[in-house]
Amino acid sequence: MLEVGIVISHLQILTVNISEGCDNLSGQHKYTNKLISEKSPYLLQHAHNPVDWYPWGDEAFAKAKAEDKPIFLSIGYSTCHWCHVMERECFEDEEVAALLNQGFVSIKVDREERPDIDSVYMNVCQAMTGSGGWPLTVFLTPEGHPFFAGTYFPKHSRYGGVGFVELLKAIREKWAENREELEGLGKEIMDRIAAQMNESSLGEPNSELLHGGYRSLEKSFDPVYGGFGGAPKFPTPHHLLFLLRYWKRFQKPPALEMVEKTLLAMYCGGIFDHIGFGFSRYSTDRQWLVPHFEKMLYDNALLSLAYLEAYQATGKAFYAKVARDIFTYILRDMTSPEGGFYTAEDADSEGVEGKFYLWTPDEVKDVLGADDGEYFCGLYDITEKGNFEGKNILNLLDKMPELSLDGVIGPDEAERGNPLKNERVDALRNKLFAAREKRVHPFKDDKILTSWNGLMIASLARGCLDSRRADLC
Numbered sequence: 001m002l003e004v005g006i007v008i009s010h011l012q013i014l015t016v017n018i019s020e021g022c023d024n025l026s027g028q029h030k031y032t033n034k035l036i037s038e039k040s041p042y043l044l045q046h047a048h049n050p051v052d053w054y055p056w057g058d059e060a061f062a063k064a065k066a067e068d069k070p071i072f073l074s075i076g077y078s079t080c081h082w083c084h085v086m087e088r089e090c091f092e093d094e095e096v097a098a099l100l101n102q103g104f105v106s107i108k109v110d111r112e113e114r115p116d117i118d119s120v121y122m123n124v125c126q127a128m129t130g131s132g133g134w135p136l137t138v139f140l141t142p143e144g145h146p147f148f149a150g151t152y153f154p155k156h157s158r159y160g161g162v163g164f165v166e167l168l169k170a171i172r173e174k175w176a177e178n179r180e181e182l183e184g185l186g187k188e189i190m191d192r193i194a195a196q197m198n199e200s201s202l203g204e205p206n207s208e209l210l211h212g213g214y215r216s217l218e219k220s221f222d223p224v225y226g227g228f229g230g231a232p233k234f235p236t237p238h239h240l241l242f243l244l245r246y247w248k249r250f251q252k253p254p255a256l257e258m259v260e261k262t263l264l265a266m267y268c269g270g271i272f273d274h275i276g277f278g279f280s281r282y283s284t285d286r287q288w289l290v291p292h293f294e295k296m297l298y299d300n301a302l303l304s305l306a307y308l309e310a311y312q313a314t315g316k317a318f319y320a321k322v323a324r325d326i327f328t329y330i331l332r333d334m335t336s337p338e339g340g341f342y343t344a345e346d347a348d349s350e351g352v353e354g355k356f357y358l359w360t361p362d363e364v365k366d367v368l369g370a371d372d373g374e375y376f377c378g379l380y381d382i383t384e385k386g387n388f389e390g391k392n393i394l395n396l397l398d399k400m401p402e403l404s405l406d407g408v409i410g411p412d413e414a415e416r417g418n419p420l421k422n423e424r425v426d427a428l429r430n431k432l433f434a435a436r437e438k439r440v441h442p443f444k445d446d447k448i449l450t451s452w453n454g455l456m457i458a459s460l461a462r463g464c465l466d467s468r469r470a471d472l473c
Helices: 004-028 041-045 058-067 081-091 094-103 115-129 164-198 207-220 237-250 253-268 297-314 317-333 361-368 370-379 397-402 411-416 423-436 450-465
Strands: 053-055 071-076 105-110 136-140 146-150
Touching (some): 041 105, 058 071, 081 094, 094 164, 115 136, 115 146, 115 164, 237 253, 253 297, 297 317, 361 370, 370 423
Parallel strands (some): 053 105
Antiparallel strands (some): 071 136
8 A cells, every 4th residue: 555655755756856847947937926936736837927926825915915905816726728728818918917916916726735725715606606616716805805706717708708807907996996895795705604614403314314315316317328417517426436325225226227327428428538548527518428638536536436336236347347447547647656646637738628639530540550440430439520629539429328238248249349348449449549649648747645645545455355356456
């Protein structure tokens, strides 16, 4: 088992290397702000913005109080696509930077480094707007009380939505003319959230809480594609783990059916990387086809647990195979030399979302040859028209009804090419993987978080316990 000390030690080594590298390059940039001395890869990504960023800390709040300015708080993480978009449109823009530097004290927070701060202000955003997400945009009084919250903003207003420039000007004007109203609103919001967090119910928990949770999931379940709710659709493995336990405890077959439907549909969709394995963070559509291409360690840790427990519940080899594929991805691409697990991989490469993962029929045939290329394209829905911006996200959605989940494949399936157990498909996929490795890779956030490592270690340990049945270890 990985020792916590090794994880921390490796993080310190990475921190020194990253900081030294950025210091060496600082002379090549027009701007360098106070984030240059930070450890977080996300904060270092913003160290050369023209915005006068501060890390979270006393210095920033003291400056806001001394200069009587509101605080602009921006929270995100290094592999967040829309964080990158807002950086390009706003934080790298000198006009926006001038507005921020003149009228605000700007603070950047890595939500993975400071989940405590993120949790407080995400609750604020959800309370004020009914939704949340990253980048998280919050305006605070110098005392830290929030009075406005949102997520992504483009530079200028469009499609009926407010732009960041217009928002900054409006808040600056309001602060100058009626700051008491903003300060009062901020204190009211924080008092309300504090009261909600301190609320508790009397009595002991009972089985009705479990039944209520099941009914809630049953109501939001998508019977066609699995999962819960509409687009965007998240895997929510904690829901699946709950349903597996509910099925076991109360002998409720529909609970297991919801789990199986979801796990199969997610694997067949484009949210699963059919070339290099691992799951993306979420799907932008109902049927799991178009992912938000970033890959997170904790998502894959929890999803591998869900597939393992589905295998334990059903004995179907398919679920063991998917768990094994996730482990292959993590151990190959997300593991440090010291044994720690990296945090995430970006959605973008070369400034384009998903570019690393997309294919055209010609690209496939250039690698595999005409006959094998045609065969592989037919299997994974790779067409001239494409299914994402003229290119293709590999998927098996149209094959979903015919896949054999118990691992037993008849002669007709072998002829058609069941991708779950087919040596030809594996050989072709390996060739495409080798070709894809030559592409420019998405950015990898190589910080090592103890809690996320704990989740991955737990799943690997669970897989090894089942290795005699499914060759998982």
